[in-house]
Amino acid sequence: MRLRIDLGYDGGAFYGWARQPRLRTVQGEIERAIRTVLHLNRGSGGTLAGPDIPESADTDGTADDIRLDDIRLDDIHLVVAGRTDTGVHALHQVCHLDVDERLLARCVGHMQVTPVEALERRLQRVLPDDIAIHRISAAPDGFDARFSALERTYVYRVCDDGRFVDPRTRGFVVAIDGRLDVDAMNEAAASTIGLHDFGSFATPNPGGTTIREVKYARWERVDPHAPLHGAYGEPVPYAESGLLCFTIVADAFARNMVRSLVNGCLQVGRGRKSVEWFVGKMAEPKREGSTGPAAAKGLTLEYVAYPPDDQLASRAQAIRAVRTL
Structure with a gap:
């Protein structure tokens, strides 16, 4: 079984x-x-x-x-x-x-x-x-953990602006000096949405491609205060308060794809690269040194979504086909 x-x-x-x-x-x-x-x-x-x-x-x-x-x-x-x-x-x-x-x-x-x-x-x-x-x-009939999946959601967590990293979160949060330009990073991330060849930011598996469909990609700063208040009305912070989180959802991801996209966005957010540079890398899928992966510990696979049981087998069959643009 x-x-x-x-x-x-x-x-x-x-x-x-x-x-x-x-x-x-x-x-x-x-x-x-x-x-x-x-x-x-x-x-x-x-x-x-x-x-x-x-x-x-x-x-x-x-x-x-x-x-x-x-x-x-x-x-x-x-x-x-x-x-x-x-x-x-x-x-x-x-x-x-x-x-x-x-x-x-x-x-x-x-x-x-x-x-x-x-x-x-x-x-x-x-x-x-x-x-x-x-x-x-x-598992229901037709279920395949890999090929039946509709989409995967990853989140990359960053602590910027010289803030201290909560010791409880140090294992899954990356510290960045200086405050990142979130608007510029989101402008870059927006260019990843849709069906693209991510060859500038990923490595294909043997016999595979770097063509993937990104459904959502956005940087958001977690509200620095929880909706809780102390005895004198002061806001009470929580573990992820103030963190900058990149959430990306796609049908699938090629090797190093998410962390390389994160690294590209971080370079834009630090002012080391322009949004136009990032968009250009998306337009010309060519791997080179400036699009390597960000540190692994900041990345977490948050969720894997599957279709209704009666669509599992057909989804698995369809996704096995080699993607093209």
């Missing part, structure tokens, strides 16, 4: 989402945890052994027996909505997992819950503190 997994993570201690040999990644940690709770250990004679199935257990050759001949350990493979880079965070990421139902049932143990809920509970207990499982559910 296919499972949908909704999760979040602090990307500061990860080398990105995608599994890599000898490096700590989000995918690697979760897949390792799933193998643990499903008791995917090698037993004698090629059986899958674990706390509930001793290595010496006899098998009777029925369909209920689970053997490595039937299920490979590397079958535990997560497909994600968006592969975040090293140091990038996710408030709400989505991935899917295809798993044999016989295997899934092994994590129930003595709990009076469904196998899916049992997996969710056990993963929440064994995963490290910088990964949080929001929910695990049986």
Whole structure:
């Protein structure tokens, strides 16, 4: 069966989402945890052994027996909505997992819950503190975490104007000296909206393109005061007070696209580059040194949106086509 997994993570201690040999990644940690709770250990004679199935257990050759001949350990493979880079965070990421139902049932143990809920509970207990499982559910027909997605929303958070960075937010906020020109930055960001080749600000995957459709892109300064007041009427600040946040929504993003767009906007906001320079880079999709990515820690994947269940399969089929202008 296919499972949908909704999760979040602090990307500061990860080398990105995608599994890599000898490096700590989000995918690697979760897949390792799933193998643990499903008791995917090698037993004698090629059986899958674990706390509930001793290595010496006899098998009777029925369909209920689970053997490595039937299920490979590397079958535990997560497909994600968006592969975040090293140091990038996710408030709400989505991935899917295809798993044999016989295997899934092994994590129930003595709990009076469904196998899916049992997996969710056990993963929440064994995963490290910088990964949080929001929910695990049986995926509807046609669901593909990557290709069924309608759009992804990212937010990049900046602290400018020489203000101190709240110590609680230092892991996902980037400090910038001087006050940024938000109007100029928004003028530049407006040129990204629509279907464009973002070749000046992104790297294509093998066989892919840098053509993407941006639906929304805007810088906004968070109100410096919450709608709360102290005993004497003074405004009470909150964690994101005064931060400058860039929100961008697109059908998908190419590698380094968001952080490179952020860096371009920041150069405009600092007065180092003009709006015309940024617009020119959009018009001529050519990668060069001045459009490299901004620091990773300021970026968070906030949300992934999907269509109604009856449109999941058609969306996945349509998005697999190579984009053109």
